[in-house]
Amino acid sequence: MWFPAVRVMDSRCLGRVVTVADREPQRIQRRRTKGYRLPEGAVCVDRSTRWGNPFKVGALVMEPGSYASPACPYDGFMEPGTYQWTGLGGPYTYEIRRVRDAADAAALFRPYVAFHDDVYPPEEIRRDLGGRDLACWCKVGTPCHGDERIRLANGGTDA
Numbered sequence: 375m376w377f378p379a380v381r382v383m384d385s386r387c388l389g390r391v392v393t394v395a396d397r398e399p400q401r402i403q404r405r406r407t408k409g410y411r412l413p414e415g416a417v418c419v420d421r422s423t424r425w426g427n428p429f430k431v432g433a434l435v436m437e438p439g440s441y442a443s444p445a446c447p448y449d450g451f452m453e454p455g456t457y458q459w460t461g462l463g464g465p466y467t468y469e470i471r472r473v474r475d476a477a478d479a480a481a482l483f484r485p486y487v488a489f490h491d492d493v494y495p496p497e498e499i500r501r502d503l504g505g506r507d508l509a510c511w512c513k514v515g516t517p518c519h520g521d522e523r524i525r526l527a528n529g530g531t532d533a
């Protein structure tokens with residue numbers, strides 16, 4: 375059965391959906407091998423899709439984000455450092471810094487996705503990703519935002 379409701383930006387990333395597996399959804403690692411295709415039913419959540427992690431190792435983040443919201447990717451002109459916000463919602467200290475490593479990127483993702491439920495509506499996450507294996511470039515067993523996607527897609531709450 376074909377699920378036209380699956381919306382994946384990159385067609386190379388689209389696994390054919392046959393059935394919803396009767397086991398726990400898991401994360402799988404994409405491969406660069408020529409001719410590699412995702413297993414049937416799997417959905418790609420790497421950065422080429424809307425399900426990717428906006429936090430990239432080495433890229434800048436503002437922590438906390440605007441008006442003391444969860445840390446967010448930063449593409450402004452300020453140098454890394456510690457600053458004082460004195461405007462609305464302040465005063466508080468915030469930092470412009472680089473994402474340290476994969477664990478940091480995955481940790482930053484969790485509060486961010488919960489806060490931005492306008493960009494990532496929970497019902498869309500469950501509809502499009504629920505019950506499916508999620509594929510990313512990250513090695514299985516290493517920190518990846520895909521684990522949080524799986525949790526949220528299968529009934530996990532923001533709490």
Ligand SMILES: [Zn+2]
Pocket residue numbers: 510511512517518519520
């Ligand atoms: Zn990943």
